[in-house]
Amino acid sequence: MTEASTGSEFPASTRRRLARIVQNVGTPAYVYDMAVVRSSFAALRDDLPAGSELFYSLKANPHPRLVAQLVALGARAEVSSIGELTVALAAGCPAHNVLYTGPGKTPEEVEEALNRGVRLFSVESVTDRQRLAEACSRTGTEAGYLIRINSPRGSTGGSLRMTGRPSAFGVDHTDTQALDRLLRPLERVRPIGMHTFCATNIADPAALAAEFEQSVRTIAALAGPAGFTPDVLDLGGGFPAPFARPGALPRHPQLQAAVDAVLDTVFPDRRRNGTRVVFESGRALVAAAGTLLTTVLDVKRSGDRTFAVLDSGVNVIGGMSGIGRLRPPSIVPIPVDAGTPSPELSSTTPVTLVGPLCTPLDVLAPAIDAPYLYPGQVLAVPNTGAYGPTASLLGFLSRTPPAEVVLDGDRVVAAGRLELRTQEVTFRD
Secondary structure, eight states: OEEOOOGGGSOHHHHHHHHHHHHHHOSSEEEEEHHHHHHHHHHHHHHSOTTOEEEEEGGGOOOHHHHHHHHHHTOEEEESSHHHHHHHHHTTOOGGGEEEOOTTOOHHHHHHHHHTTOOEEEEOSHHHHHHHHHHHHHHTOOEEEEEEEEOOOSOSOOSEEOSSSSOSSSEETTOHHHHHHHTSOBTTEEEEEEEOOOEEOOOOHHHHHHHHHHHHHHHHHHHHHHTOOOSEEEOOOOOOOOOSSOOOOOOOTTHHHHHHHHHHHHOTTHHHHTOEEEEEESHHHHGGGEEEEEEEEEEEEETTEEEEEESOOTTTSSGGGGGTSSOOOOOOOEESSOOOOOTTOOTTOEEEEEOSSSSTTOEEEEEEEOTTOOTTOEEEEESOSSSSGGGSOTTGGGOOOOEEEEEETTEEEEEEEOOOOOOOOOOOO
């Protein structure tokens, strides 16, 4: 059983600010703090090798204000759709600072990206490279590409493995035939580097360093025999952050030295050659900036269990856990205000937190110690700036999506709500 936090963690000024947001937009509502975005970016930048580039992965949270803030701080943009590209460009990211990734790019979106000025792509197969080459021919453009590698495991860490096993991502490091073709230019496209991304949310510092070290060595082992000198080494990410529970954003004081050491050993001429070293991050840049506000709708007993029903379910947070595709998030909320606990609760009663959806899979925490709950109470779920609304089942049951409020200090700089709607399309017989 997980112990929930108490309201004492919120100073009075924060409680007043959150109460004002609830009065204006109701719940559920996500609140993003721009000051935390700035501090998170600075912390990660300081932990990476000097001179390396940091790309923000918009999949974590494509909110335009967050993206614009990160771009202003010096982040580049890693996108995997035309929608994300549109946000990145509107947020001020130059097209030449965009990396377009993903294993399932369509010919139309590749062509659209080229027309908007994108010139760097990550290709995941020979077919993916061919699609890029054909799009360049149609648009009269040229592009560089990174070869995404399904590399060996560097550790057992990570909440979601991307490589080190059969995967839809990248070219297997043992597929010499495909690699031989991809390491040679084709028509208007040419290889300029390699791209790895081993796992997400790697909590152990040694495991994170081991993944990057393994990636560097794998790239060298593939590039060297082919006589290929990469201009770009994209080592991906995997930087951890707590999700939907209290906790500080981890720092990585030993990472810079570890990565520099392996780079200097394996690519000793990289500084003289001007080799670009690239990292990607989503959650580590925005997770700590977000707080989900949600209201307790009911507290009830059923058999030997106690349930607290919230107005936030997997349509708001937790995403595909609602259809059994990912494990439940097990949120740990903080009460925003004090009140009289429900008579259904005692100090030893484990509570299952569920959402309002018509499915028994809408579980946000299987058992937490939360004796303070009562109907009408507002709860705050911290560290929810990444993989919130756009990673959730927004369309399920057609409930109103959560509001999103952006703060800079005490000032509200933006407030809005995502909208789902049907758009007519042209259909010709």
